[in-house]
Amino acid sequence: MTQLALVIDLNVCVGCHACVTSCKEWNTSGDAGYMSDDRPYGEDPTGCFFNRVQTFEVGEYPRTETVHFPKSCLHCEDPPCVPVCPTGASYKRPEDGIVLVDYDKCIGCKYCSWACPYGVRELDEHQKVMKKCTLCVDRIYDTSLPESERKPACVLACPTSARLFGDVHDPDSRVSVAIREEGGYTLMPEWGTHPANHYLPRRKTHISVHVDELERYDNPLKKEGERPRPDISEPSLDDVTSW
Amino acid sequence: MHPAFSVIFLTTLIGVGQGLFLALYTAESYHAVGLLPAQSPQFYAWGAWVAVAFLVAGLVASFFHLGHPERAWRSAARWRTSWLSREVIALPVTMGLMFVYGAVHYLGWDLARFGIETGLPGDLTLLVGALGVIATFGLFLCTGMIYASIRFLQEWASPLTVLNYTLLGIVSGFTFATLFAALFATDLVNFFGGWAIIAILAALVTRVSSLLRNARIRYKSSPQTAIGVRHSRISQRSQGFMGGSFNTREFFHGASRLWFRSVKWLFLMLVFPVPVVLISLGMSSDSPIELAAAFMVQYLGLLAERWFFFAQANHPQNLYYQTVG
Ligand code: SF4
Ligand code: SF4
Numbered sequence: 001m002t003q004l005a006l007v008i009d010l011n012v013c014v015g016c017h018a019c020v021t022s023c024k025e026w027n028t029s030g031d032a033g034y035m036s037d038d039r040p041y042g043e044d045p046t047g048c049f050f051n052r053v054q055t056f057e058v059g060e061y062p063r064t065e066t067v068h069f070p071k072s073c074l075h076c077e078d079p080p081c082v083p084v085c086p087t088g089a090s091y092k093r094p095e096d097g098i099v100l101v102d103y104d105k106c107i108g109c110k111y112c113s114w115a116c117p118y119g120v121r122e123l124d125e126h127q128k129v130m131k132k133c134t135l136c137v138d139r140i141y142d143t144s145l146p147e148s149e150r151k152p153a154c155v156l157a158c159p160t161s162a163r164l165f166g167d168v169h170d171p172d173s174r175v176s177v178a179i180r181e182e183g184g185y186t187l188m189p190e191w192g193t194h195p196a197n198h199y200l201p202r203r204k205t206h207i208s209v210h211v212d213e214l215e216r217y218d219n220p221l222k223k224e225g226e227r228p229r230p231d232i233s234e235p236s237l238d239d240v241t242s243w
Numbered sequence: 244m245h246p247a248f249s250v251i252f253l254t255t256l257i258g259v260g261q262g263l264f265l266a267l268y269t270a271e272s273y274h275a276v277g278l279l280p281a282q283s284p285q286f287y288a289w290g291a292w293v294a295v296a297f298l299v300a301g302l303v304a305s306f307f308h309l310g311h312p313e314r315a316w317r318s319a320a321r322w323r324t325s326w327l328s329r330e331v332i333a334l335p336v337t338m339g340l341m342f343v344y345g346a347v348h349y350l351g352w353d354l355a356r357f358g359i360e361t362g363l364p365g366d367l368t369l370l371v372g373a374l375g376v377i378a379t380f381g382l383f384l385c386t387g388m389i390y391a392s393i394r395f396l397q398e399w400a401s402p403l404t405v406l407n408y409t410l411l412g413i414v415s416g417f418t419f420a421t422l423f424a425a426l427f428a429t430d431l432v433n434f435f436g437g438w439a440i441i442a443i444l445a446a447l448v449t450r451v452s453s454l455l456r457n458a459r460i461r462y463k464s465s466p467q468t469a470i471g472v473r474h475s476r477i478s479q480r481s482q483g484f485m486g487g488s489f490n491t492r493e494f495f496h497g498a499s500r501l502w503f504r505s506v507k508w509l510f511l512m513l514v515f516p517v518p519v520v521l522i523s524l525g526m527s528s529d530s531p532i533e534l535a536a537a538f539m540v541q542y543l544g545l546l547a548e549r550w551f552f553f554a555q556a557n558h559p560q561n562l563y564y565q566t567v568g
């Protein structure tokens with residue numbers, strides 16, 4: 001079974017919102033209709049987005065770290081939003097695991113948005129149907145596009161390649177390897193939703209140097225210069241070579 | 244959660260209708276075993292139809308909740324998994340049975356008309372009514388489970404939610420039945436009024452239990468699990484947009500703490516003690532005025548109760564929408 005998903009590298013994301021704008025650009029222009037905005041240049045702008053980039057601060061000044069955190073539907077393997085939908089408009093595709101909403105069936109009851117713990121479903125205030133990330137289902141299979149472009153718009157847009165796309169059920173896919181080898185994790189595991197999307201944590205490379213490693217044990221007096229040769233009868237450093 | 248008035252009216256109105264029907268059927272069963280005097284068929288018929296009217300009013304209110312009410316028929320599709328879908332089926336079934344119950348009373352039919360001799364007067368109404376009672380409790384279960392089944396809305400995810408929906412529906416229905424009896428069957432006023440007060444006391448226990456439970460909830464989700472960073476200090480600096488969105492409107496009640504607390508005390512007063520006093524007064528004076536006041540005060544209280552029920556629920560998605568930027 002295939003489960004397409006995104007893997008988002010928080011170590012690399014710079015919070016530029018390129019994925020947000022490219023997502024909106026692609027999805028508002030598609031067959032499924034526009035994603036409505038209200039008062040985009042007014043005082044209280046609002047609109048429907050599939051993807052948001054948020055910023056969190058970890059720690060307390062001055063020891064803080066800024067985490068830019070892109071968030072879209074996680075295409076849960078056990079999606080709580082699907083069984084609650086009374087019409088069957090929300091469904092999970094068996095062939096690739098993408099969770100979708102059929103805009104022609106949705107009655108806009110909002111129940112599925114209550115049943116998603118991550119707050120990634122947004123009601124389109126003008127079409128009055130529930131919308132969410134489709135993993136760009138209308139481009140990833142489009143054979144008229146070159147192979148390299150059959151990826152979600154956000155993945156193509158990311159200037160730092162913080163977003164990986166692939167099949168998380170294939171153990172050798174790039175995303176699976178990244179999850180396995182770089183500490184990929186899921187959000188709110190406490191609800192058992194088994195999100196398909198994973199996040200890679202912030203990672204820093206540390207070397208640990210002990211104090212005694214800062215001093216050469218064979219030069220305790222810290223004297224530089226040619227060192228006394230051992231006597232021919234004494235054992236050498238490696239016990240093999242001798243003068 | 245943001246309390247939607249359509250849902251507040253839906254759940255309170257159908258609660259009154261369901262409770263009223265249960266009250267009528269209780270009186271009829273007491274009569275069947277000889278504990279209460281007989282009533283005119285019109286009393287039951289019109290009572291049941293008033294109950295249907297409450298359900299219809301609730302149904303109409305619910306349509307205001309939908310983005311596409313013209314597609315509402317589709318919502319019966321997923322009854323296998325969705326409590327909302329089950330409610331959509333249970334509601335018309337209950338309405339239908341209540342209507343038929345009223346009609347059978349009105350026409351004075353019994354099973355003998357279909358060639359089944361039981362020798363029991365009113366056997367058909369008792370049978371249809373029993374089916375109606377099952378459907379009514381089924382509807383209470385569906386309504387309650389819509390909320391109780393969302394496991395991460397921890398204030399709701401409890402059997403108390405279903406119990407409260409059921410008992411508060413019964414409370415308002417019996418209070419209405421007392422008023423209805425004061426107008427059309429005065430010998431039932433004390434019966435309905437007595438049960439209304441007992442139901443109020445029972446509902447007080449379960450509703451206060453759920454308030455106590457909710458006051459001690461430990462949330463399973465935290466900013467740590469929301470973004471997956473293990474640090475005791477995480478604060479949001481930006482939610483990614485400057486204006487509002489569906490997520491900032493649908494999941495926050497937006498009222499002040501003072502208002503929120505006042506609503507709690509308001510509904511605790513209006514649903515429980517005030518109607519008990521008014522019903523007692525109405526029972527002793529047999530006057531519909533006090534009973535009408537009891538029903539109206541209690542209904543207002545139930546609107547406040549439902550508002551509070553929604554506002555109190557804290558959705559984990561709110562962890563992602565703490566600061567505009
Ligand atoms: S992230 Fe939310 S909307 Fe997406 S599949 Fe999971 S529960 Fe459903
Ligand atoms: S809003 Fe649409 S997709 Fe969501 S539960 Fe209702 S009908 Fe289903």
